[in-house]
Amino acid sequence: MRHTEDRSWTRPARSIGERARRLLADGTQGGVIGVTSRGVFIQTSGAEVVFLSGEDYRGPLTVNIAGDTSWLGTAGQDTRFDIGADSLRLLPSGLRLLLEGAQAWSPPPRTNAQDSASAQRSRILRLTRAAADAAPASGMAVLTPWIAHGCPAAARPSHPQAERCARLRLAFVQGDRELAAEQTRGLLGWGPGLTPSGDDFVLGLLLALVRGGRAGDGWLGLTQAVERQARIQTTAISAGLLACAGHGESDERMIALVDHVQCGVPDSAAAAAATGAWGATSGWDALAGIGLTVDLPG
Numbered sequence: 001m002r003h004t005e006d007r008s009w010t011r012p013a014r015s016i017g018e019r020a021r022r023l024l025a026d027g028t029q030g031g032v033i034g035v036t037s038r039g040v041f042i043q044t045s046g047a048e049v050v051f052l053s054g055e056d057y058r059g060p061l062t063v064n065i066a067g068d069t070s071w072l073g074t075a076g077q078d079t080r081f082d083i084g085a086d087s088l089r090l091l092p093s094g095l096r097l098l099l100e101g102a103q104a105w106s107p108p109p110r111t112n113a114q115d116s117a118s119a120q121r122s123r124i125l126r127l128t129r130a131a132a133d134a135a136p137a138s139g140m141a142v143l144t145p146w147i148a149h150g151c152p153a154a155a156r157p158s159h160p161q162a163e164r165c166a167r168l169r170l171a172f173v174q175g176d177r178e179l180a181a182e183q184t185r186g187l188l189g190w191g192p193g194l195t196p197s198g199d200d201f202v203l204g205l206l207l208a209l210v211r212g213g214r215a216g217d218g219w220l221g222l223t224q225a226v227e228r229q230a231r232i233q234t235t236a237i238s239a240g241l242l243a244c245a246g247h248g249e250s251d252e253r254m255i256a257l258v259d260h261v262q263c264g265v266p267d268s269a270a271a272a273a274a275t276g277a278w279g280a281t282s283g284w285d286a287l288a289g290i291g292l293t294v295d296l297p298g
Helices: 018-025 070-074 117-130 140-148 162-174 177-185 197-211 220-233 236-245 252-263 268-277 282-291
Strands: 010-017 029-036 039-044 049-053 062-065 080-083 087-091 096-098 103-105
Touching: 010 018, 018 049, 018 103, 029 236, 049 236, 117 140, 117 252, 117 268, 117 282, 140 162, 140 197, 140 282, 162 177, 177 220, 197 220, 197 236, 197 252, 197 282, 220 236, 252 268, 252 282, 268 282
Parallel strands: 010 096, 010 103, 049 062
Antiparallel strands: 010 062, 029 039, 029 080, 039 049, 080 087, 087 096
16 A cells, blocks of 8 residues: 555644745645754745744744654655645655645734834843843854944954944945945855854844835835845755745744834743744844844834
8 A cells, every 4th residue: 555545644734834835836846955853944846945844833934734743853855745736745755744724824914013222122132131041152143232232333242244234234224225235245144054144134134124114115125135145145945034034924933023122012031932942043143133123214
């Protein structure tokens, strides 16, 4: 008997991001390009990336799997997928992941007004102080307190990206879109990992811009420039996540973090939990990027 005829070799998807559903509808085959302790990233024949997750956190590119997810740990770089209209079939195992019936997910609309720059700055500093032992000691995250204080020249840290952050903040304050695009380009692909630290920083920055309603202030060109450049300069996984952020879409943990900083909802405990749960250090790197948008003119 073939595995695909055995119900023990089928698994249902519990929820699926709207963007992931569209991308899978356009694909025919895929392969694993990244493995984490929480799931696997697959790249479709259309060069787009989707995340198969054993966690409950939802996102635009995420397919959340119900029931036993131990089989995710067996996926490796040689694992292939046949993509159908309502399922993914893993090869060579033959296990089918059923997409039909999965609950569609997209980021919820914001209902609270954005607070002042000083209130946002205070929330960022409270998060970094409360999680001093958990925050990473390298990458973009170490710049967060300095960024939240406005990148003062007299206190500039000895960090390879500190000067770039200062120039990027100046570009935002002065409304210089060209300078902002130039400085942001230098962050893409910086640092190790499936999603380099610089990419996570830019993700936080873009999401804060769009979620805060600032893309319509002329910054839409920046989000589009990042999306184009990321496909050349960094990993396929990061490029997919950055494209989402440029449209105001991200994992619900990052949505919670941006909304907390900008609006105070959800509360700081939920925001801190979300920050620490997004990758090994990605949430903290993203927080630094969010901080760089605080002083945008209102």
